[in-house]
Amino acid sequence: MTSKITKVLMVDDDEDDFIITQDYLHEMTTHTFEIDWISSPKEALEILQKNLHDICLLDYQLGALDGLSVLKKAIKNGCTVPIIMLTGQSDSSLDNSALDAGAVDYLIKNEINLTLFTRAIRYALARKDFENERLERIKAETSNRSKDKFLAHLSHELRTPLTSILGYTELLLNKHRTKPVHSELTTIFNNGKHLLGLLNNVLDLSKIAANRLELNCTSIALHPFIANIYDLMEINAKDKGLSFTIESKTTLPQHIFNDPIRLRQVLINIIHNAIKFTTKGGINVRIHLQDIQGVEMLCFDIQDSGIGIPDTLLENIFKPFEQIEDVVSRNEEGAGLGLAICSELVKLMHGRISVVSEINKGSCFTIQIPPYSPDNEERIELSLADKESYQSHENYAPLQGKILVVDDIQDIRQLIGYFSESFGLEVHYADNGQTAVDLVLSMQNANTPYDLILMDIHMPKLDGKRAISKLRAHSVTNPILAVTAATMKGVRDELKSLGFNDVVAKPIEKSSLYNSLKQFLPHAEISQEIEETTLEILIVDDDSDAANITALLLESLAVKAHVAHSAEHCKTSLADNPNINTLLLDYHLPDMDGISLANQLKDNNANLNIIMLSGSEISNEAMRTAGAAGKLLKPINLEMLQRMLETLN
Numbered sequence: 001m002t003s004k005i006t007k008v009l010m011v012d013d014d015e016d017d018f019i020i021t022q023d024y025l026h027e028m029t030t031h032t033f034e035i036d037w038i039s040s041p042k043e044a045l046e047i048l049q050k051n052l053h054d055i056c057l058l059d060y061q062l063g064a065l066d067g068l069s070v071l072k073k074a075i076k077n078g079c080t081v082p083i084i085m086l087t088g089q090s091d092s093s094l095d096n097s098a099l100d101a102g103a104v105d106y107l108i109k110n111e112i113n114l115t116l117f118t119r120a121i122r123y124a125l126a127r128k129d130f131e132n133e134r135l136e137r138i139k140a141e142t143s144n145r146s147k148d149k150f151l152a153h154l155s156h157e158l159r160t161p162l163t164s165i166l167g168y169t170e171l172l173l174n175k176h177r178t179k180p181v182h183s184e185l186t187t188i189f190n191n192g193k194h195l196l197g198l199l200n201n202v203l204d205l206s207k208i209a210a211n212r213l214e215l216n217c218t219s220i221a222l223h224p225f226i227a228n229i230y231d232l233m234e235i236n237a238k239d240k241g242l243s244f245t246i247e248s249k250t251t252l253p254q255h256i257f258n259d260p261i262r263l264r265q266v267l268i269n270i271i272h273n274a275i276k277f278t279t280k281g282g283i284n285v286r287i288h289l290q291d292i293q294g295v296e297m298l299c300f301d302i303q304d305s306g307i308g309i310p311d312t313l314l315e316n317i318f319k320p321f322e323q324i325e326d327v328v329s330r331n332e333e334g335a336g337l338g339l340a341i342c343s344e345l346v347k348l349m350h351g352r353i354s355v356v357s358e359i360n361k362g363s364c365f366t367i368q369i370p371p372y373s374p375d376n377e378e379r380i381e382l383s384l385a386d387k388e389s390y391q392s393h394e395n396y397a398p399l400q401g402k403i404l405v406v407d408d409i410q411d412i413r414q415l416i417g418y419f420s421e422s423f424g425l426e427v428h429y430a431d432n433g434q435t436a437v438d439l440v441l442s443m444q445n446a447n448t449p450y451d452l453i454l455m456d457i458h459m460p461k462l463d464g465k466r467a468i469s470k471l472r473a474h475s476v477t478n479p480i481l482a483v484t485a486a487t488m489k490g491v492r493d494e495l496k497s498l499g500f501n502d503v504v505a506k507p508i509e510k511s512s513l514y515n516s517l518k519q520f521l522p523h524a525e526i527s528q529e530i531e532e533t534t535l536e537i538l539i540v541d542d543d544s545d546a547a548n549i550t551a552l553l554l555e556s557l558a559v560k561a562h563v564a565h566s567a568e569h570c571k572t573s574l575a576d577n578p579n580i581n582t583l584l585l586d587y588h589l590p591d592m593d594g595i596s597l598a599n600q601l602k603d604n605n606a607n608l609n610i611i612m613l614s615g616s617e618i619s620n621e622a623m624r625t626a627g628a629a630g631k632l633l634k635p636i637n638l639e640m641l642q643r644m645l646e647t648l649n
Helices: 017-025 042-046 065-078 091-103 114-173 176-201 201-209 224-240 260-276 336-348 408-421 435-446 464-473 491-498 510-517 545-557 567-576 594-604 622-624 636-649
Strands: 005-011 032-038 054-061 083-087 107-110 218-221 243-248 254-257 281-294 295-304 352-358 362-369 402-406 427-429 452-456 482-483 502-505 536-538 560-564 582-586 609-614 629-633
Touching: 005 042, 017 032, 017 114, 017 502, 032 042, 054 065, 054 114, 054 281, 054 408, 065 083, 065 091, 083 114, 091 176, 107 114, 107 464, 114 176, 114 218, 114 408, 114 502, 176 545, 218 260, 224 260, 224 281, 254 260, 260 281, 260 295, 260 336, 260 362, 336 352, 402 408, 402 435, 402 582, 408 427, 408 452, 408 464, 408 510, 427 435, 435 452, 435 464, 464 482, 464 491, 482 491, 491 502, 502 510, 536 545, 536 567, 545 560, 545 636, 560 567, 567 594, 582 594, 594 609, 594 622, 609 622
Parallel strands: 005 032, 005 054, 054 083, 083 107, 243 281, 402 427, 402 452, 452 482, 482 502, 536 560, 536 582, 582 609, 609 629
Antiparallel strands: 218 254, 281 295, 295 362, 352 362
C-alpha cells in the first residue's frame, strides 16, 4: 500500500545540514516525504503563511533574520504548519523561547539520531492531525448551529402563510353562505393540513437526527382515517389512469392509539411513491392484524405494479437523500427524504417498515405498527364509506374577559383576534414584545389588567421569551400563553419554565385555541339579542372568488355585503338596494374603468362612499379624480377591512 505523501518545508542555509536531515527523512519508511528546501528567511515567511506543507524544519541560524523571528512572524501571519526548530547548540533558554513562540519541538543537530528524529516528526504530524480534526469539529459544529438556525427560520416562514390559509378556510367553513361549496372548502382545508406535513419533511430529518422529534399520540377512529386517505389518493391514481383499492384481510379495531398526522404522513408518502412509479395497472393496499412474535401488529401492505427497485438500492432507500429514480428513471423529481422520514417515524411508533421488489413487476412496502386499541372494543370489517369531514365548532360556550394578542405577523395577529372575538372576548393587539410589555404594565397600573395574554415567541424588538421575563419581573401574574411554530421535543417544558402557563401551537386551529383559553377564562352568559346590521356595502369586482371572499370577511364584521361583477351590475345593485352607502370598487372592470364609473355614480349620489380596490398602487391624482374616500391594495384581509370600517364610522 502506498503511504501518504508528507510535504516537508526545510528552511536551512547550510547544504550539509539539509543533506543529513534529508537522509533521516528517507530512512523513515513509514512515510513518503516530498521535501522543499529554501534558505531565505523572507521566502520562508511567504511560503509558511500559505500553509501548503505538513511540517516545517526550521534552522535557528539564518543569517540576518534568526529562525525564532521567522517562527514568531509566521505564526502571527496565520501559519498553522507544525514547526520543529533545529539548532547547532544546546541552550535551554532558546529551547523554551522556541516552544513559547509556537514551535512543536526543539532539536539539537549534533544530538539527533534516527529514533529521536522519528519521534519528533511523528509527534509533529500527530499534532497536526489532531489540530485538523479539532478545526473540522469546530467547523461541523458551526455548520450545525447555522443549519439549526436556518431550519428554525424556515419552519417559521413555511408555517406562517399556512396559518393564514388554514385559518381563513376554517373561517369560511363556519359561514352559512359557504354551504354550497362546503365540500370544496373541506378539500382545501384537509389538503392544506397535508401540505403543512409535506413542507416539514426537511425539518423532520433535522429533528430526528437531534433526537428532538416526538409523537403526539391520540385516539384515532381508524375507519374514517383510512377512508380519508383513500379519498385523497384515489384522485391521484385516477389522474394517471391507475386503479387504487384499499381492503382489509381481517376485521380491524375501530380505534387505534397513534399520532394521526405522522401515521397519515407515512401512509400517504408510501402510497404517493407507489403511484409516482407506476405507469400501468394499479396500487392495492391490504390492511390486516397479525400476531408477530406474540405481539399484535396492525399491518399495511402497499403493493404496486410499477417499475420496481433494483436489489442494489433496496438496502439504501430508507437512507436520507437516496432516490430510486436516480438509477431507474429521471422522469420524477424529489428530495429523497420521504422514505427516510417514514422509516424513522415508524421506528418511533415502535413498528417496522420493509420492502420487497422485482424490476418491471412492482414493489410491496409493508408497515407494521402496534395498534394499542381498546381490549374490549369490537373488531369490524373496514368501511370506506365512513369518511371524516371538517367539523364546524361554532357551538363554543362564550368566554368572558379582555385579552392581548401579541404577534408581529398581521394576518396571524388578526386571525387569532377574530377567533377570540368569536368566543366573546374583548381583544387588544400588539405587534412586538416591547409594545406588549408597555401595554400590559400600563393596564396594570390603571387597575384594568388583561385577563390573558397570547404571546408569539419570535418577534422583533423584544421576543416573547424576553418579554415574559420582563412581565414576570414586574409581578404580572396574568396567564400568558406562548404561541409558537416550534414543535421540537422539550420546547413546551422550556417555555413553561420561563413562566408561560401553556403553549398554543401554530398553525392556529380554532378548537385548540378555544381549549387553551377556556382553561384560564370564565364562561359568559349567552346573550339572546342579535345586533342588527346597519351598514351595507357593495363589492364591485370582476374576480368572483375575490369578491365573494371579501363579502364573507365583511359579513364576519357584521356588515351586510352585496356583490357585483361589472359596471352595469353595479348600477343595477345600487338601484335595487337603496341602503347601500359604500362601494368597494375595483380599479379595472370589463365594461368600464373604475374611475369613470366612480364619477358617474358620484354625479347621482354625492354621499356615496367609494373605496378603490386595485392589485397595484393607485395614484393620488386618480383618487381625487374618482372622488374616492380611500383605497385598498389587494389582497384584502380582515384587518384592512376593519380599519376601513373605522374610518367610515
